[in-house]
Amino acid sequence: MTDDNQIDPNSWSDQFATPTTPVETPAVHVPTTYPPPPPPTVGTRKRAPFLVVVALLSGFVGGILGVVAADRWDLASDSSSRANTLSSPIITSAVSADDPSLGQGIVAQVTNALSDSVVTISSEVTDASGSGEAVGTGVVLTADGEILTNAHVVAEATSVRVRFAGETEPRQAEVLATDPGNDLALIKINATGLVPVVFAQPGSVRVGDSVVAIGYALALDGGPTVSTGIVSALKRTIITDSGALNGLIQTDAAISSGNSGGPLVNMRGEVIGINTAVARSDATSAANNIGFSISVDEVIPEIVLLRRLSGGGIRQEGFLGVGLAGRVDGGQGAIITSVQDNSPASIAGIKEGDIVLSVDGEPIDGQAAFVAAIRDSGPGATVTIEILRDSKRLTVMATLVTRTTG
Numbered sequence: 001m002t003d004d005n006q007i008d009p010n011s012w013s014d015q016f017a018t019p020t021t022p023v024e025t026p027a028v029h030v031p032t033t034y035p036p037p038p039p040p041t042v043g044t045r046k047r048a049p050f051l052v053v054v055a056l057l058s059g060f061v062g063g064i065l066g067v068v069a070a071d072r073w074d075l076a077s078d079s080s081s082r083a084n085t086l087s088s089p090i091i092t093s094a095v096s097a098d099d100p101s102l103g104q105g106i107v108a109q110v111t112n113a114l115s116d117s118v119v120t121i122s123s124e125v126t127d128a129s130g131s132g133e134a135v136g137t138g139v140v141l142t143a144d145g146e147i148l149t150n151a152h153v154v155a156e157a158t159s160v161r162v163r164f165a166g167e168t169e170p171r172q173a174e175v176l177a178t179d180p181g182n183d184l185a186l187i188k189i190n191a192t193g194l195v196p197v198v199f200a201q202p203g204s205v206r207v208g209d210s211v212v213a214i215g216y217a218l219a220l221d222g223g224p225t226v227s228t229g230i231v232s233a234l235k236r237t238i239i240t241d242s243g244a245l246n247g248l249i250q251t252d253a254a255i256s257s258g259n260s261g262g263p264l265v266n267m268r269g270e271v272i273g274i275n276t277a278v279a280r281s282d283a284t285s286a287a288n289n290i291g292f293s294i295s296v297d298e299v300i301p302e303i304v305l306l307r308r309l310s311g312g313g314i315r316q317e318g319f320l321g322v323g324l325a326g327r328v329d330g331g332q333g334a335i336i337t338s339v340q341d342n343s344p345a346s347i348a349g350i351k352e353g354d355i356v357l358s359v360d361g362e363p364i365d366g367q368a369a370f371v372a373a374i375r376d377s378g379p380g381a382t383v384t385i386e387i388l389r390d391s392k393r394l395t396v397m398a399t400l401v402t403r404t405t406g
Contacts, residue, residue: 090141090199090303106267110212111226113269116140116195118224118262119164120216121149121173121187123157137215137224137262138162138187139271141303145191148303149261150276151178152240154185162189165223176310179302181243181375183276184294186306197263200270202297205249207231213253213275213291215262224262229253229289231272235362237369238277238292246372248292249273255291264293272296318377318400321345324367333357333388334367348385348398355388374400 117140125134136153140146147162154160154175161170171189178185209231217225233250251264255278264273273293281287294302309315321343325335333355339345356364359373360383377383379402387394 090300107212107226107228110265110267110269111214114197114214114263114265115165115223117197118214119147119162120219120224121147121153121261122161122163122170123154124159125156126158127156135216135219135258136260137258137275139197139261139263139274140194141186141196143192143194143196145189145194146176147173147187147189148274148299148306149185149187150274151180151183151185153261154178154187155180160187162187177306179306179309179315182294182298182302183240183245184274184299184302184306186303186310197271198269199296199300200266200268200272202300205231205234205266205272205295205297207234209272210267211251211253211272212265212267213251213255213259213262213293214265215255215259215275217254217256217258219258225256225259227254232290234295236292237365237372239368240277243375244368244372245276245292245294246369246376247295247298248276249295251291251293252289253291254289255293271299274299316379317375317403318379318381318383319344319403320374320398320400322350324370326367327355331355333364334370336387344398344400348396350385350387350396350398351389353389356385357388357393358386360384379403 119138119140121136121138123134123136125132134153134157136149138147138149138153141148155178157175160173160175162173163170171191173187173189176186176188207230211229211231213227213229214224229252231249232252235246236248236250237244237246238248239245249264249272251273253264255275259275262275263271264275266272273295275291275293277292279287279290279292305315321340322336322345323338325337327333327335336345336350336352336354336356339350339352356370358364359370359377362373364370364373374383377400379400382397382399385396385398387396
């Protein structure tokens with residue numbers, strides 16, 4: 001698949017909040033992304049570990065199909081099935097991060113508790129390269145059949161099927177809405193009495209927490225694969241074919257092809273993230289046990305957005321109006337390379353050469369994080385941007401305008 005919006009990897013423009021080509025930014029050491037499997041051919045030039053949008057297992061006829069769709073919205077045409085999704089609750093835990101029982105569980109019990117809530121998803125996919133089947137994982141959101149998965153699991157799908165553990169026959173699913181930029185999708189099957197997952201409270205995840213990853217790794221026969229680990233880091237930002245993913249959980253729990261869209265779960269059986277990517281080693285660098293999961297902090301508002309899109313809504317993204325480049329001196333932040341006239345950035349007093357250090361108090365480690373922060377802020381939102389100019393820290397306020405994608 002190709003996209004007309006080709007972006008210079010060393011100079012991003014905020015005009016493109018979700019770049020559709022892999023971007024390597026040496027200054028901030030952001031790995032290039034590749035679709036698995038197999039691993040990409042290893043070159044001789046030194047570079048960062050491969051970052052793979054994993055969780056998709058693909059077998060294709062007539063060519064290799066990219067795992068991430070172009071930047072577009074795939075909304076269902078059946079409005080009757082959308083109406084029920086708009087009022088469905090998102091089930092979240094009442095447990096706070098300070099509860100003394102948090103983490104006191106047994107992996108077998110956690111796995112059993114989610115056995116009816118984690119499904120395998122098979123997509124028939126066709127693009128210019130060929131056709132075939134892609135396999136991933138999903139989690140049940142509602143008793144009447146809402147299921148959440150990664151956008152790249154159902155990208156370019158002509159047919160989507162869902163199968164539960166213990167069942168012999170798959171069920172046909174409808175793609176209600178996708179958000180390629182945040183790599184999440186909402187699909188639905190006709191069902192009653194399903195067992196929804198429970199999400200952990202946003203803000204409750206801590207580095208060092210024990211976790212369980214569940215998913216249909218490698219599309220192996222039988223039930224889902226279960227692996228354990230810890231939360232290695234929070235608020236990571238990576239680059240995928242469809243843009244920057246921010247606010248990610250890093251984990252050392254094993255994540256493999258086929259795991260995409262599956263849950264990362266705490267020891268109370270609460271979903272803390274949706275597994276999406278893993279780093280791979282190459283000939284010049286090692287990446288061991290580095291997986292990434294979309295945090296519950298990001299997932300909850302995304303579910304709300306996807307439901308709105310499934311009802312015919314239009315996605316709106318914040319627009320600032322700047323060009324960006326990564327730092328080459330090893331420092332934190334993103335460099336402003338250009339400012340559009342009469343843009344929110346220009347009105348706020350942002351200048352070429354400024355270095356962005358934070359947005360609304362959240363550190364900006366590189367250009368990818370800044371792109372994601374602006375993209376995910378709503379039109380009309382006033383963001384506080386900390387910049388470094390002539391060795392002095394300054395704070396500016398910028399009111400974003402609308403960028404509509406549809």
